[in-house]
Amino acid sequence: MESQDYDHVSFLIGLSLAISSSIFIGSSFIIKKIALMKMNTLGNTRPSAGGYSYLKQWIWWLGFLTMGIGEAANLVAYAFAPAALVTPLGALSVLVAAVLSAKFLNEKLNISGKIGCFLCILGSVIFVVHSPKHDEIQQFSELTTKLSDSIFLSYIFTILIMTLIVKVIFVPRFGNTSIIVYILICSAVGSLTVVFCKGVALGIKESINSDINNISSFIFWLLLIMSIICIMIQMNYLNKALDIFNTNIVTPVYYVMFTVLVIIASGILFREWEQMEMYDIVGCLCGFFILIVAVFTLNTFKEKSFTFDLRHRMSIQEENFFSADIFIFCT
Amino acid sequence: MESQDYDHVSFLIGLSLAISSSIFIGSSFIIKKIALMKMNTLGNTRPSAGGYSYLKQWIWWLGFLTMGIGEAANLVAYAFAPAALVTPLGALSVLVAAVLSAKFLNEKLNISGKIGCFLCILGSVIFVVHSPKHDEIQQFSELTTKLSDSIFLSYIFTILIMTLIVKVIFVPRFGNTSIIVYILICSAVGSLTVVFCKGVALGIKESINSDINNISSFIFWLLLIMSIICIMIQMNYLNKALDIFNTNIVTPVYYVMFTVLVIIASGILFREWEQMEMYDIVGCLCGFFILIVAVFTLNTFKEKSFTFDLRHRMSIQEENFFSADIFIFCT
Known part of the structure; x- marks a missing residue:
């Protein structure tokens, strides 16, 4: 197969995985909410009051499985398509959740909600x-070489210093009043998560497809551990933000900051943008702005703060159990 | 100059003219509104009560001049760029009017209005x-040959038959209850206006640039007369629609129908779409849908039905005097 054909097939696989991941993740919010609603009508102790009866519900487990599949699809997508494509498409999960909640939870989608959905699709198409x-990196060894590139190391260093400064200076003063503080830490660390996860995904993909065994390499495990650490930090601060601020504000602000930082990080690491025509860069910017408007519209104008209420409730009160859920939405 | 360079320069001239035309037309609504407001504070008879004192206002004449320049720029734009580009960019005049009315008339632009403005810009960029x-037609003689093409003649015939049927059957029954009726006639005839105007503009452009004298040709005068007749029909039905329905509904519905029909008519005549990649057709569709959402958002969510109130008032009550104004908005 020629290199360009390979790129094309690879791109399509990555794109399909990213879209299906959003469909699974969006659906899982609704499935879990249905399970929780069913549980409440049965008169069980609510999870917020310490009840764990939802574990006996098969629908809840279906939601959990859907979420797991979505998360896996997302991780694999990073091995096939550029991070600058996979991350922004996360907006589609907001769309899927909105549409399904209108259909199955009878949460009325008003005209603004519909406009938000429509814009979400248009923005995604334009972005795609x-x-x-072209994913500039096809091999695990290439990625590890690039990771030790001085510019990327400076990026990691900058993110760490910035996170420390924000944590020490800004969190105590403005953490509870300004939404930016926690979300900034969360998004900055999240941009590293994506890069490390991409490394892990590429390592596994290569080990399966070729004779090279990355699983036994030190750098693979380092990337895996770094991914887990980053995910935990990210989760921790996202939960803090969700605890203090309304999900309807957290979701779009987080989407915007996280996506921008992922695009910057992957731009520095993979130089995806250098090969692009001015024409495409303008198109990408427009597509991304439309996605931002769509996510804001879906979150601001809807009559009910539909599915994300659920995520909020669950993520705060069962922080450890649902840790995976939040991460998925992040990546 | 090579053909491709020529195309490129021609495209840029047409694009600049289309954008400046929208700026002039958008501004003229505001300038005229300022004149009318000033006149009202001076205690003169309102135009709706038959007063003509606005003719003594230099600001009003400035607005009229601005409108004239905008109209001229729009007509010339058709000689340089494809109609399928010039017409959709008419959405920008709604944006200009919204921004200027927020600035000079203290009409507050709420968050939805701002989103509408932002989408309008994004949609226009994507569309462009x-x-x-490539304008498939560079010469007047080519255009006249294409005009007698059987497919295009069938289009004209279909439009005429449809207009007649709508006028005879639907106008008496649904004209006052369904917004579609008048706007359909108006948009259908408008799509012919654009084609004929493009012919006139091309004829004048060629007569100036080369030795060919189109002005003395029979077909040039036929196109001019057809343009004027179509404009008058279009104006007449737009005024009827504006008289019965709210401008906030008429503006977006008219924008959508008119633009779609112009794209169809110029697609049949100039085959602009045949040369385009699937990629660009998808992009155009997305851009156009975003423009539709933008025009709807600007018109539906704004707190006041800002500048178009003015157009409405003026156009209905001083139908003959302001006939030019409406036409401009149409093309």
């Missing part, structure tokens, strides 16, 4: 049409 | 990036 098509 | 770049 213009996004970087 | 993907729109047909």
Whole structure:
């Protein structure tokens, strides 16, 4: 197969995985909410009051499984398509959740909600049409070489210093009043999560497809551990933000900051943008702005703060159990 | 100059003219509104009560001049760029009017209005990036040959028959209850206006640039007369629609129908779409849908039905005097 054909097939696989991941993740919110609603009508102790009866519900487990599949699809997508494509498409999970909650939970989607859904699709199409098509990195060894590139190391260093400064200076003063503080830490660390996860995904993909065994390499395990640490930090601060602020504000602000930082990080690491025409860069920017408007519209104008209420409730009160859920939404 | 360079320069001239035309037309609504407001504070008879004192206002004349320049720029734009690019960019005049009315008339632009403005810009950029770049027709003689093409003649015939049927059957029954009826006639005839105007503009452009004298040709005068007749029909039915329905509904519905029909008519005549990649067609569709959402958002969510109130008032009560104004908005 020629290199360009390979790129094309690889891109399509990554794109399909990213879209299906959003469908699974979006659906899982609704499935779990249905399970919780069913449980409440049965008169069981609510999870917020310490009840664990939802574990006996098969629908709840279905939701959990859906979430797991979505998370896995997302991780694998990073091995096939550029991070600058996979991350922004996370907006589709907000769309899926909105549409399904209107259908199955009878949460009325008003005209603004519909406009938000429509814009979400249009923005995604435009983004996909213009996004970087070539993943600059096909091999695990290439990635590890690039990771030790001085510019990328400076990026990691900057993120760590910035996170420390924000944590020490800004969190005590503005953490409870300004939404930016926690979300900034969360998004900055999240941009590293994506890069490390991409490394892990690429390592596994290569080990399966070729004779090279990355699983036994030190760097693979380092990336895996770094991924887990980053996910935990990210989760911790996202939960803090969700605890203090309304989910309807946290979701879009987080989407915007996280996506921008992932695009910056993967831009520094993979130089996806250097090969692109001005034409496509303008298109990508427009697509991304439309996605931002869509996510804001879906969250601001809807009559009920539909599915994300659920995520909020669950993530705060059962922090450890649902840790995976939040991460999924993040990546 | 090479053909491709010529195309490129021609495209840029047409694009600049289309954008400046929208700026002039958008501004003229505001300038005229300022004149009318000033006149009202001076205690003169309102135009709706038959007063003509606005003719003594230099600001009003400035507005009229601005409108004239905008109209001229729009007509010339059709000689340089594809109609499928020039017409959709008419959405920008709604944006300009919204921004200026917020600035000079203290009409507060709420969050939805701002989103509408932002989407309007994004949609226009995407549309321009993907729109047909090559005007298939450079010469007046080519255009006149194409006009007698059987498929285009069938289009004219279909439009005429449809207009007649709508006028005879639907106008008496649903004209006052369904917004579609008048707007359909108006948009259908408008799509012919654009084609004929493009012919006139091309004829004048060629007569100036080369030795060919189109002005003395029979077909040039036929196109001019047809343009004027179509404009008058279009104006007449737009005024009827504005008289019965709210401008906030008429504006977006008219924008959508008119633009779609112009794209169809110019697609049949100039085959602009045949040369385009699937990629660009998808981009154009997305850009156009975003423009529709933008025009709807700007018109539906705004707190006041800002500048178009003015157009409405003026156009209905001083139908003959302001006839030009409406036409401009249409093309």
